[in-house]
Amino acid sequence: MVNYTIDKESDTPLYIQIRDAIKDAIKSGELLPGDRLPSVCSLAKEIGVTQATVRRALQDLSDAGQACCHVGRGTFIQDGSGPTSAPDRMESIGAARTLGPSERAPHGSMEFAVRKLRMGVGKALRDIMSLAEKSGIIHLTKGVPDPRCLPENFLAEVAAEALANFGTELYEATDPLGNYELRREIARRFTAEETPITPDQVLITNGSMQAVTLVAEANMEIGQRVVCETPCFKGITDTFSAMGHWVETLTRDSHGLGQAQLNQLPPDLSYLLYICPYAHNPMGTHLSEERAGILVDWARKTGSLIVADELFKDLGWTGSKPPSIMRELGPEQTVVVSSLSKSIMTGMRLGWLISSPQRIQQLAQLKKLMDHSAPSLIQGMALTIFRSGRYDAHTEKMAEVYRQRRDAMLKALDRYMPKEVTWTRPDGGFSLLLELPRGYSSVALFLSAIDKGVAFLPGPLFDIDQRFVHCCRLSYAWPDEAEIKEGIELLASAVEDFLRRPPGDSGLSGLGSYH
Amino acid sequence: MVNYTIDKESDTPLYIQIRDAIKDAIKSGELLPGDRLPSVCSLAKEIGVTQATVRRALQDLSDAGQACCHVGRGTFIQDGSGPTSAPDRMESIGAARTLGPSERAPHGSMEFAVRKLRMGVGKALRDIMSLAEKSGIIHLTKGVPDPRCLPENFLAEVAAEALANFGTELYEATDPLGNYELRREIARRFTAEETPITPDQVLITNGSMQAVTLVAEANMEIGQRVVCETPCFKGITDTFSAMGHWVETLTRDSHGLGQAQLNQLPPDLSYLLYICPYAHNPMGTHLSEERAGILVDWARKTGSLIVADELFKDLGWTGSKPPSIMRELGPEQTVVVSSLSKSIMTGMRLGWLISSPQRIQQLAQLKKLMDHSAPSLIQGMALTIFRSGRYDAHTEKMAEVYRQRRDAMLKALDRYMPKEVTWTRPDGGFSLLLELPRGYSSVALFLSAIDKGVAFLPGPLFDIDQRFVHCCRLSYAWPDEAEIKEGIELLASAVEDFLRRPPGDSGLSGLGSYH
The missing domain is CATH 3.90.1150.10 (Aspartate Aminotransferase, domain 1)
Structure with a gap:
C-alpha cells in the first residue's frame, strides 16, 4: 500500500505532499506503470483532504507524464513516456499519428492530453451545430x-397486426436472446443472401449501439486491442472508450482499409476491428471486394475479430453490393451488427447481432444482466415488418x-x-x-x-x-x-x-x- | 514487463514454466497485488502456447492464493492472503461470513473459489428448476x-391511443434522457407522494435492470464499495459483478438492515448500498421507518449512496408504506430505480431512475453510448398508461x-x-x-x-x-x-x-x- 500520510502542519502544500508520496511509490516500485490509483473521491477520504487537493496532485503527475487520466476509468500510473503499456507498441498508428512527425518521439501523456483536449473541442463543436x-x-x-417517407399509419398498423398475431405473448419479457421467430426470420434473410446461419447465431438488441456495447463489454475480459477505421461514426468509438478500451484508428479511403494501413498494426497481436463495409458513414461507399479479401487474410493471420456494421446494407443501389465479411471469414471471427434505425426508423431501437452460437450465448448472458431483453412488442413489430413484406x-x-x-x-x-x-x-x-x-x-x-x-x-x-x-x-x-x-x-x-x-x-x- | 520466455525443449512442463515466471515476477515486485494479468487469450498468443496451458498455470497460482480470477474481469495478482486489496478490510462481512468461524483465517483465494463454485451451483440450481x-x-x-390480470386488449388500446396522441413523434428516437412528458409525469407523481423533484431528475431506462447497470458502470470510475442487502434478487448482484465490482453482502431481517449489520462495514469508507425497501423480494416486507432512519444516518456519516429499488412501491397495501429514502437523504445521495415490470407487465422493459440532476446527466451520457434511448413507442405507451388513469x-x-x-x-x-x-x-x-x-x-x-x-x-x-x-x-x-x-x-x-x-x-x- 502506498503511504499517503501527510503533515497538515507542514509548510509544504498538501497537494505537493500527496504528489511526492505517489512519486516516491513509483520510484520504489510500489506503483508500476499501468497500476490504477484509487478514485479521487476515495483518495480524498483516505488522506483526509478535499477532492480538489487530490486533483491538483494528480494534475501535476499527469503534466509530468507519470499518470494519465483515462476517461471513464480513472487514473493510471505511467512510466513518463507512454500513456499505458498498450500504445507503446502502437506508435505508428492512430492517435500517435495525430502529432506531426517531428513531435512523435515523446508521445504518451501528450497523446492523452491531445485526445482529452479534442474531447472538449468535440463538445464545443456540438454546441456550434446548434x-x-x-x-x-x-x-x-x-x-x-x-x-x-413511411406509409401513413405505418406504426399503428404494424402495432395492431403484431398484437393481433401474437397477443398476450407480447406482455411478457422474451428470452434475453430475443423472440425466437424474429431470430429465425433474420437468420433466414441472412442465409438467403450470404451464408447459412441458424437462429442461435442471432441476438436481438436495443439498436446496433447496444450490439457494439455488448461486444465492447465482453472484450474487457478477452482483451483484444480495439481498432476502428476512421472516419467513423463517433458513437461507436465513444462507446468502446466508455466501456474502458483505448481505441486505435486506421485511416480508410473510399474503398476501405488497405494492406498499408493494416501493416501499421504489430502483426503478433490479435485485434477487434470495427468497420462499416456498406455505404460507409460518412463516405457512402462500399468496401471493395479486393479490400475485403485483404481484411479477411489479415484477420485469419492475426486471429482477429472483425465487427462489421451492416446498418446500410439494404440501402445500397443494386449491382454493387459486395458479400458480407462473414461469408469468407466465418462466424467465429466475425460479428455482424445491424438494425432497423436506418432502413425503417430510429424510434424502434431494434437491432441485432450475428456471430457464432457460442459468442451469441456469452453476449446474451451480458444482455440479460444489462437490461434483460428488448421490449416484446417492439420485437413482435419487427417480425411483422419483415414478414408482411413491408421491410423489403x-x-x-x-x-x-x-x-x-x-x-x-x-x-x-x-x-x-x-x-x-x-x-x-x-x-x-x-x-x-x-x-x-x-x-x-x-x-x-x-x-x-x-x-x-x-x-x-x-x-x-x-x-x-x-x-x-x-x-x-x-x-x-x-x-x-x-x-x-x-x-x-x-x-x-x-x-x-x-x-x-x-x-x-x-x-x-x-x-x-x-x- | 514480465519475462514469459519459456523453453519448449525443457523437461519442465510448459505450464510450470509459466507459473514460475509469474511467481518470480511477484517475488521481484514486477507484479503487485491487484495487478491484472493479460487475458488468457493474449498470454497464450504472447508466450506461444495453448490457452489450456495458460489456464493450467493460472489455476496453480489461484490454488496457491497468488492470483484470483474475478468473473468477467480477468485474473488479478494477490498477496496470497486476500483476494484483492478490497476485501482485506471487509473480513467480517459478506462472502467471508460464508465460511465457518474456524475457517475464517485464511480467506482470500478460498473466498473466490467458494464464490465460483457457488456460481456453478447456481447454474445447476436453475437446471433443477426446469x-x-x-x-x-x-x-x-x-x-x-x-x-x-390486465383488461382485455390492454396493450392494443394503449398502443393505439399513444399513436393517436403522439403520432410520428414516436417514429424518431428520443433524447437519451427519455420523453420529456413521461419524465414530467414521473416527476409529478414522485413529487405528490414524496419530495419535490423536477423532470431533469428523471432518466428513462429499459427496465430497472438497466438503471442498475448504469449506476454500476458509472461507479467503475467513482469507486465506491458495492454492498447489497441479502437475500436479494440475484439479477442485481450478478449485474454489479458483471460490470466489474466485488459485491459485499449484509444480511437483512424482515425489517431491513440494522445498525449491527452496518457496523460491520469499515466506517471510514463510502459505499454504494443497494436495498429493496418496499415489499422486499423475496421477503415481501417493507423497510421499517426506524431502520430507514438508521440507514439515512449511516449514509450521511459515510457519504454513501443508497440505491433504493422501489419496484413494488405501488403494490403494497395501504397504511403501511414508509416514505422513500430520498425524502430524508436527498437526491445527491439517493438513486431511486423503478419500472412497470411488476406493476403492469414485464414485456415493456420500461423503467426509470430518479436522482440529482447532475447524476442524471452523467448517466444519460452513458445510456446514450450503451443503446441511445428507450424505444419511443414504448415511452409513449408508458405515458398513456399513466395519464389515462390505467396505472392507478x-x-x-x-x-x-x-x-x-x-x-x-x-x-x-x-x-x-x-x-x-x-x-x-x-x-x-x-x-x-x-x-x-x-x-x-x-x-x-x-x-x-x-x-x-x-x-x-x-x-x-x-x-x-x-x-x-x-x-x-x-x-x-x-x-x-x-x-x-x-x-x-x-x-x-x-x-x-x-x-x-x-x-x-x-x-x-x-x-x-x-x-
Whole structure:
C-alpha cells in the first residue's frame, strides 16, 4: 500500500505532499506503470483532504507524464513516456499519428492530453451545430431516415397486426436472446443472401449501439486491442472508450482499409476491428471486394475479430453490393451488427447481432444482466415488418429515393463546386464526404455556410481525435432534390468565398493533422 | 514487463514454466497485488502456447492464493492472503461470513473459489428448476405479474391511443434522457407522494435492470464499495459483478438492515448500498421507518449512496408504506430505480431512475453510448398508461388481489405448516420467505415438493453466494386463492415428511452457512 500520510502542519502544500508520496511509490516500485490509483473521491477520504487537493496532485503527475487520466476509468500510473503499456507498441498508428512527425518521439501523456483536449473541442463543436437550428436553413446534416417517407399509419398498423398475431405473448419479457421467430426470420434473410446461419447465431438488441456495447463489454475480459477505421461514426468509438478500451484508428479511403494501413498494426497481436463495409458513414461507399479479401487474410493471420456494421446494407443501389465479411471469414471471427434505425426508423431501437452460437450465448448472458431483453412488442413489430413484406417494399423504395437524391447532389456538386474540392461517390446510404483543400477548416466553413442558409456536419465529428478538419459530411437523407440542388449551390458559394482566403486562416484549423 | 520466455525443449512442463515466471515476477515486485494479468487469450498468443496451458498455470497460482480470477474481469495478482486489496478490510462481512468461524483465517483465494463454485451451483440450481415445468404443478414460483390480470386488449388500446396522441413523434428516437412528458409525469407523481423533484431528475431506462447497470458502470470510475442487502434478487448482484465490482453482502431481517449489520462495514469508507425497501423480494416486507432512519444516518456519516429499488412501491397495501429514502437523504445521495415490470407487465422493459440532476446527466451520457434511448413507442405507451388513469386503476386493483392471495397463503401456512417452520408476513409484492429449521435444505425439499405437485424457489437463488439454503420463496403472484391453499397443503405435507429425516441429510445442504 502506498503511504499517503501527510503533515497538515507542514509548510509544504498538501497537494505537493500527496504528489511526492505517489512519486516516491513509483520510484520504489510500489506503483508500476499501468497500476490504477484509487478514485479521487476515495483518495480524498483516505488522506483526509478535499477532492480538489487530490486533483491538483494528480494534475501535476499527469503534466509530468507519470499518470494519465483515462476517461471513464480513472487514473493510471505511467512510466513518463507512454500513456499505458498498450500504445507503446502502437506508435505508428492512430492517435500517435495525430502529432506531426517531428513531435512523435515523446508521445504518451501528450497523446492523452491531445485526445482529452479534442474531447472538449468535440463538445464545443456540438454546441456550434446548434447554430443551424434556425428557420430557413437547408439541412444536409441528418443521418437518420425521414419518418414522413413511411406509409401513413405505418406504426399503428404494424402495432395492431403484431398484437393481433401474437397477443398476450407480447406482455411478457422474451428470452434475453430475443423472440425466437424474429431470430429465425433474420437468420433466414441472412442465409438467403450470404451464408447459412441458424437462429442461435442471432441476438436481438436495443439498436446496433447496444450490439457494439455488448461486444465492447465482453472484450474487457478477452482483451483484444480495439481498432476502428476512421472516419467513423463517433458513437461507436465513444462507446468502446466508455466501456474502458483505448481505441486505435486506421485511416480508410473510399474503398476501405488497405494492406498499408493494416501493416501499421504489430502483426503478433490479435485485434477487434470495427468497420462499416456498406455505404460507409460518412463516405457512402462500399468496401471493395479486393479490400475485403485483404481484411479477411489479415484477420485469419492475426486471429482477429472483425465487427462489421451492416446498418446500410439494404440501402445500397443494386449491382454493387459486395458479400458480407462473414461469408469468407466465418462466424467465429466475425460479428455482424445491424438494425432497423436506418432502413425503417430510429424510434424502434431494434437491432441485432450475428456471430457464432457460442459468442451469441456469452453476449446474451451480458444482455440479460444489462437490461434483460428488448421490449416484446417492439420485437413482435419487427417480425411483422419483415414478414408482411413491408421491410423489403420500404427499403427498395427508399434505396431508389436516396439514389435520386444522391444523383441530384452529385450533379449539383459537379456544376457548382470549385475544382479544388473533391468528394466521394456513394454506393448507398445517406451521405458523402467532401474534401476541401488541405488547410481549410470545415468548422470555419460551417459558420459561413449557415450564414448562406445551408448546414452540414464538419469532418471532426467523425473521428475520435477530431481529425478530418478539411472534410464535410453532406447528407441527402432528408431534403428533396430541389432543396439539395439549392443547398449545394449555397454551399459552393460559401466554399468559393472561403477558398479566396489563405489556408490555415482559422483558429479552428489547428485541430487536426489534415490527413 | 514480465519475462514469459519459456523453453519448449525443457523437461519442465510448459505450464510450470509459466507459473514460475509469474511467481518470480511477484517475488521481484514486477507484479503487485491487484495487478491484472493479460487475458488468457493474449498470454497464450504472447508466450506461444495453448490457452489450456495458460489456464493450467493460472489455476496453480489461484490454488496457491497468488492470483484470483474475478468473473468477467480477468485474473488479478494477490498477496496470497486476500483476494484483492478490497476485501482485506471487509473480513467480517459478506462472502467471508460464508465460511465457518474456524475457517475464517485464511480467506482470500478460498473466498473466490467458494464464490465460483457457488456460481456453478447456481447454474445447476436453475437446471433443477426446469423439473417443475411439467403439467399439474402448482407454481408458487413466479416473480412477475400475470398478464391475464390486465383488461382485455390492454396493450392494443394503449398502443393505439399513444399513436393517436403522439403520432410520428414516436417514429424518431428520443433524447437519451427519455420523453420529456413521461419524465414530467414521473416527476409529478414522485413529487405528490414524496419530495419535490423536477423532470431533469428523471432518466428513462429499459427496465430497472438497466438503471442498475448504469449506476454500476458509472461507479467503475467513482469507486465506491458495492454492498447489497441479502437475500436479494440475484439479477442485481450478478449485474454489479458483471460490470466489474466485488459485491459485499449484509444480511437483512424482515425489517431491513440494522445498525449491527452496518457496523460491520469499515466506517471510514463510502459505499454504494443497494436495498429493496418496499415489499422486499423475496421477503415481501417493507423497510421499517426506524431502520430507514438508521440507514439515512449511516449514509450521511459515510457519504454513501443508497440505491433504493422501489419496484413494488405501488403494490403494497395501504397504511403501511414508509416514505422513500430520498425524502430524508436527498437526491445527491439517493438513486431511486423503478419500472412497470411488476406493476403492469414485464414485456415493456420500461423503467426509470430518479436522482440529482447532475447524476442524471452523467448517466444519460452513458445510456446514450450503451443503446441511445428507450424505444419511443414504448415511452409513449408508458405515458398513456399513466395519464389515462390505467396505472392507478390497475395497481389499486392488483394490490387488493395480491393482498387476498397473501391472506390465503398466510391462512394456509398457519393451518398446515409444522410448528418448526416460520415465514415472513408481506406488506406487499408477490412473495414471502419461509424458513425451515437450520440444517434442512430447500433444494432437497424442492425435489420432494414437485413430486407432491407444488413448486417454489429455493433460498440459494436469492444470494450471490448461494446461502439461505434452509429458506424458500413462496410467491402468490399467479395462483388463485384455491390453488394457493392446495399448494401450501401439498408443500406442508412435503415439509412434514422432510422434517422426519435428520437435518443435514442432503448432498446439497453443504452449500451455505445457514444463517
